[in-house]
Amino acid sequence: MKLTKLKTNLGFIMSALILLLFAGCSDDDSNTPATTTGTTTTSTITVNSTLLSFPDAIVNTTTEVKELIVKGVNLNSQIDLTSTNGFEMSLDGVNFSDNLQIDAASANTDTVVYVNFYTEVVGSKNGTISLSSANAANVNVSLYGNASPVIHNYVTFNQQRLAFGSGFNQSHTETFNLHADQSNIETVKMYVKLTCPTGGCDEWDVYANVKVVDPTTGNLYELGRYITPYWNDNSQLDRGFEFDVTDFKSLLTGATELRIRTECWNDKGYEVTVDFDFIEGTPDYLYYAVSPVIAYDDWSSSGVPYGVAHNFDLDKTVTIPANAESTHLRTIISGWGHATPADSATNRPCAEWCFRTHNIKINGANTFEHYMGPIGCSSNPVNNQSPGNWSADRAGWCPGMAVPTRKDVFNTSVAGSTFTFEYDYEDWTNDGANGDAFYATSTFVVVKSNSPISAPVVTN
Known part of the structure; x- marks a missing residue:
């Protein structure tokens, strides 16, 4: 009897405790942390490359266009793009600027961004495209380009045969028209390319040079000197022997008389090609x-x-x-x-x-x-x-x-x-x-x- 009563009392106590527990829980949601079930979403910006490297460009001209593919994931706002240091962007491949927006409606699909490089300064440039959107980490794309100067090339002697005997001569003189306006020419380079005639080149290493005629005095001035190879030409050098002849720029303009000579003593000799690069830039001095x-x-x-x-x-x-x-x-x-x-x-x-x-x-x-x-x-x-x-x-x-x-x-x-x-x-x-x-x-x-x-x- 007492045992039965004890069990009844314990049951009553447990029931009371449960009621008290539920009574302590309010139906007011403002006092209760929200509980959700499911996965957390992350917003990101993706690009197909983090480095765009451009081929060499000529200064004051635009390079070929590179394509950057941009795509957002779970974005709900536009993507802003900015570029630096002469690199520009476009969505249509026609209108370029250093600021672009990909609207929110297109942010989560593949978008092609066209990028080019333009500079007025010779040399290499590094730049960046920065991409940003609300709730997403910024993304940077590195850019590299190099600008070469404008070069005016003039070919003068073109495979002119120099030899001794069999109707050939050791020297040849001719007049050529070279660059007239020297005001923006920074450097003048001369290249001498040797090729072997049919039957081969001279087997000896011989003295050779290129001279320019001073039109005022008629004197010949040595622009550059070289020693020919034994038995062969200089085809292992892309453009042949290179000479900086900027010192003579006052004579290398307009109608210019040049002489080439090789000290060959057989009828093999060489075929000689001479060309000049007049390279634009800022001259150290004007005259x-x-x-x-x-x-x-x-x-x-x-x-x-x-x-x-x-x-x-x-x-x-x-x-x-x-x-x-x-x-x-x-x-x-x-x-x-x-x-x-x-x-x-x-x-x-x-x-x-x-x-x-x-x-x-x-x-x-x-x-x-x-x-x-x-x-x-x-x-x-x-x-x-x-x-x-x-x-x-x-x-x-x-x-x-x-x-x-x-x-x-x-x-x-x-x-x-x-x-x-x-x-x-x-x-x-x-x-x-x-x-x-x-x-x-x-x-x-x-x-x-x-x-x-x-x-x-x-x-x-």
Whole structure:
């Protein structure tokens, strides 16, 4: 009986507790956290690429268009796009700007955005497209483009055959029309391309150069010098030997007389093509003028005899125009001959092989130094010269290479001044036991100014 009563009381107590628990729960939703069932949605922006790289463009022109595919996921507002640094976008491929919107109705479908690159400045550019939309993380696309300058190309000699005998000549002179307006020309490059005629090229490494005629004096000025490869051409170089001939821009304009020469002594020779690039940009100075100081450069043995007495005039007096804002000397030098005594330590005869240091004296003082040492013949990309002895280091030149141009700049102004010039070869005496030695040498004085300038005056 007591047990039954206890069970009844416990049941009553449990029922009361349950009622109290439900009584504590209110029907007012404002006091109750909302409970939902299902998956959480995420809003995102997707692109098919995070990097767009453009092919080289010409400055002041627009590149080919790249396509960027944009798609939103669970977006409920528009996508805003902004681009920087000369890169522009379009939805129709016609109207480009640096700001775009993809409306909300299209935000969650594939949208093609057309992108191009335009710049007025030469060089590489990096930019960004930033994409944003409400409730979505921003997305950035990296952009890269490069702008090249406007180049005016002029082909002059075109596979002109130079040889000796069988009706061929070692040199050829012709007049060509070159770029007339030099006002925005920053650089002038010359390229010399050699090809082998039927029957093959000359088997020897021979002296060769390109000259321009000064229309005022009729003198020939050496633009560039090269030594031909043994047995072959320079087809391993895309455009051949390259020379910076900006110093002569005042002569390379309009009707221009040019001469090419190779010191071939057989009827094989070479086919010679010469072309010029006139590269637009901002010139360092608006006006250039040039005068020869010494010019013993027609062929290898027309150079200055080395190690013997001679009557070649290597002492000059130079007067610089008063408005010169920049002055420098431009020299090309290469040695020829196997004269002795050879250098005792290296067994190198002169002047093809012997390493030397020559000086230019200004007003009697050593001012500029020319070291005639190795320049890396064995690493020459024109390396198909076997069985010729092409890889051994010469003194300051190599078979199948352009001969280096040496520029010596006056760091202090010499405007309006007169100075003496002497080309001083390092002392050495030829013993006469193995022929002669020569240094084919040309030196020019170049002046520049932002006002019209006359050529320097050079006297003996």
